[in-house]
Amino acid sequence: MKHLRFIAFAFLAFSSWTCTTDFTLEAEWKDIPVVYAFLDPTDEAHYIRVEKAFLQEGGDAREIAQIADSLYYDNATVQLQKVGSSQLYTLEKVDGNLEGFPREGGVFATAPNYLYKILQSNINLVGGSEVRFILNRGDDLPPVTAEIVLLNPIAPLQNQPPNPINFSTYERAINISFNPGPHAQLFDIRWVVNYLENTPENPSQFEPKQVTWVLESKLEREDGASNSVLYRVNSENFFQFLSGAIDPATDRVRKFVDIDIQITAVGQELADYIRVSGANLGITSSNQIPVYTNMSEGRGLFTSRTDIVLPGYQLDVNSITLLKTGPLTQNLNFQ
Template identity: 45%
Template sequence: MRILGIFALLVTASFFLGSCSTDFELEADWKDIPVVYSFISTQDTAHYVRIEKAFLEPGGNALEIAKVTDSIYYANITVELQNLNTGQSYTLQRVDGNDEGYPKDDGLFANNPNVLYKIPASVANFQGGNQIRLTINRGDELEPVTAETTVLNEIDSISSSPTRVIRRWLYQESKKISWRPGPEAKIFDVRFIFYYKEAQPTTPTVFERKSVEWVVDRSVFNETNSDRVETEAFGESLYSFLGNAIPKSNGEIRQFDGMELVVTGAGEELYQYVRVARSNTGITSSQSIPTYSNMSEGLGIMTSRYTMRRPGFRLQEEALDSLISGVYTKGLGFR
């Protein structure tokens, strides 16, 4: 099964960085600037590459040109992925992301068609540890665009950190969240999905399952290549988040229905992107924010990712009491 939200991760700077941004000048002297994003994962049923171009002839209207499909997509390019471990090369097929189930967000840029380049995972059969090279041939005697990444291996959970049954989680108490990454993973995003059932006061026995997603830590680094990585989550952060994310009860009846831990790791390339962006976004930063890219030409990121999911976390006893009657969540109608 494909991982949902793959192309939310293709702009994963926001996924890991929050509000950080990297600005670069697009309206300048004419130059062909490819903008490329690809996240290779052994968990996906297909591998995709998004390729757009950013250029504007002097004096052009940027807002108008952005709406023209031919202005942001290449008409005739070939896109290849090569497994450097086996020597096998694969030519990707041009597809419409809207037909693939990955519509492009509405905005200033043309979104129909939403051009992507695809190879089924059953054909490429990449494995953890494989080194993959992307090659984009644009023609017109332009240099090929190349990038490389190493496919991530599995991320393993540590069952005791935290335990699945949480009986006590005081506001100022932290829970350690630990996992064992493969050697290629350098940056991690940690979240809990909080599930609950909700019934309307007119139909108190008919429940609908709902969920909210709590971001524990957007960017945990593994700079020392440790075989165990961890972060911590505070009880007050959880209950405060729930108090804001779930609407106050107007008679709705709610029941806690478990939590799922989700840890997503990415490779060296995304780690470098985030590190470079963070290095110049503080109070003493300069006006020009540096941009990291592992493309030989243009801008963008090719990296790999892996998502570990660990369901079945339960709040019991004092921890459940804090959800039902705590200062942040007492108005949510949990029973």
């Protein structure tokens, strides 16, 4: 499955990330490259957004942003290089709208929606290795570069959590533990709760439903922590989530199916971005938002991400009983 996940402000993405290039330009006629990329060695294809920003004298930035020709370089070359190798991999310029990644409407022109693409089968990115981004803009401008370490795949630790999950009382808790490798710094943990639901019109016909519980959207790895990451999940919090996410019902029956656990990790670059962006927003601050970029010139974020889905987690018999009859969820009519 291929992903296109660009982030400029918040971590989360993790399930559909978008690119934001919203900033004020004060310099006139200065070429400012804007780059966003989240490389995941497990993806089938890798996409990088490369744009430019400038403001001509007396111009209106919002009007210019609606002109597609003003957003993109005419003759740019985007390449990736494995650090330690001389081989360069040139990405293909494609229209994201035709790749299944339409750009959301707003300040910037939506068509064409140029991205730079390379298939994983053509570059074979590997977790733990270093990769360099290179943008050549032409016009005798210096190349724009950035280097990152690609994230290793996330390895779940056995029986953490156990399957089936024991949430038989509100006092119980379980551990989620996993090894994301040494370079992952921020984590997003979600539970997708799958269930069936019928309707009064068709009581014998059940339709699949799901709700997503965001346990943690910006879990940061502590300095000096071991390779494994541990997150504790409280039973009462789980049932409280269900009581708020699913409407009470007396006219329909619901049946629990299972839980899919989703874990996403991103690199140090995004952790730094979030930390810097929030560093000057306190009550005594000047409210001037600092700028973070790991590009050699311009703005943007070049980083790595990876995720894992652990499907099919069950609740044990006593947990199902608590779901059906417990005071937090008995009005949801699970049978």
